[in-house]
Amino acid sequence: MSGIMMTAYKIAVLCNNRIAIPALQALAAQGRLCALGVPEANTDVIDFGLIITEKSGIQLSILKKEILSDQLDELIAKTDAQFVFTMTFPWKIPGDILNKHESKFYNFHYGLLPEMRGADPIFESIRSGAKETGITVHLIENKIDRGPIILKKILPLSINMTHGVLCTNLSWLGANLLSELLILLKNNPVGTQQNENNARYFSKPAASDVCISWQKQDAKAIEALSRACNPWNKGAYTQWNGWNIRVVESTVINETSPQSEIPGTILSLDENNGLIVKCYNETQLRLDIIYIDEGFMSGHKLFAFGLKKGSRFVNLNLKMN
Template sequence: MLAKQYAIPLFIITKKNSSDQIKQIINISGADAVFTMTFPWKISAEIIDLYPGKFYNFHYGFLPEMRGADPVFETIRSRAGQSGITVHAIDQYIDKGNIILKKKIPVTADMTHGALCTHLSWLGADLLNELLNLLQSHFKGTKQDESQAQYYPKPGASDVCISWEKQDAEDIEALTRACNPWNKGAYTQWKGWNIRVVEATAVQNVNDHTGFPGTILTLDKENGLIVKCTHNSYLRLDIVYTEEGFMSGYKLSAFGLKKGGQFLNL
């Protein structure tokens, strides 16, 4: 509806027919350049050879340090203080083309995966005029420094699970933000019941320090649901998600969780 309102041609691309559909788009539009942003599939070698120097990607992270399908996840999980967009030429290798333009933004300690993606999309829109000027001046970009290259695959099951005995409170808090909203939080488990931690806060003043990492130290409305983590750190589970819905952490008491209970290390 938005595309129709502004008379913008809209094409729904499928993986199976993407090459033919991209040809159609270019032939109809007569585009001088094609930009991809969070595009899920690799542009085929056939298309790259047919339209050399025409395709550019808006990568949501720094290159070559943050190659991969979801650099936003790794940026938040690792508590990096900044992120940005790298616009690079698309060639036959994923995330390895010449860098045309790179812009940075700070990553605050409360940013979720969704929030950072939104900020990066705004950044991408803001740098478009500068990018177009560079391309119109026939700027070919600079080669990436392979000695700085790091590749991060798409997060798997083990990446989104909490290990109370290996991760401290700040690490787990960062993981929950890295999983919010696309995974509805980071996984933990209690007696075979999957619970996802959506929002959490590292806390300092805890009276009860007993138990192994993963032990529930408090579970009431006044103090919330506080869990012991490694290195004698403590995390309050503010919002959780289960199949029963989103709820405050302390409300898990209605399902049988009690002080002294133990979350499983995944």
């Protein structure tokens, strides 16, 4: 057995999302997890944390943003953690803590750096039609997503991945890379500097980012957007007659639309053909599953609510309330 495997490094993890769960379970099973920190408002992850910590005696810290520095200082002092991993942690690690505990904090970024900086690279990777994504583990510095890279793992993106499916794939990738990561941290905790020439930053998705623009987006782009919004936003928004409708799942139709129809127009609405809508650049999209306040249902069932062939969805350009 290698020296790294025999050395039970103590790892504290700060997280805010289910994507961290397989890694947490792996670290706990290896006897490496010494503390878990979760923001106070995230009751779901706190409940899961209680299950892990009660069985193992691991410290669970309910974190508050206004006293984060003191809490992190105390957590490290009590547990003697060699490293602190952040996994979807929503708050910036205070500069005084980074200075005091040099080369101790590392972030699991669920996207490729420096090309996909920002709060939700999973959404942007799917929406943009990227061919691959992955996990980038980097040293945390004062500037968000800019520290030296310790390890980068690539994950191919298939055309049918939803936001939820990709989260699950990345969560298991995060657990599987732990052994290699610990070896790298032992041998080269400095890492490799990011190439700023390749850097791009994407803000957290706003309301306008999850709205369909039939006159500006072709069928392929709208289909990708619907997957990027599934399940966290219950689909991508459109409207008809002031009624919010979300496209959860859709299929690009390889047919040419009549030139006379305006994008957003319903070309078909029946059980045999489904709900087919004209999109930008003479493309067509079948809305397979939609979400409304009444529930999730097949697209063609909107006929019961008054939609019909020739009806037109609103071209949403602005942020919704």
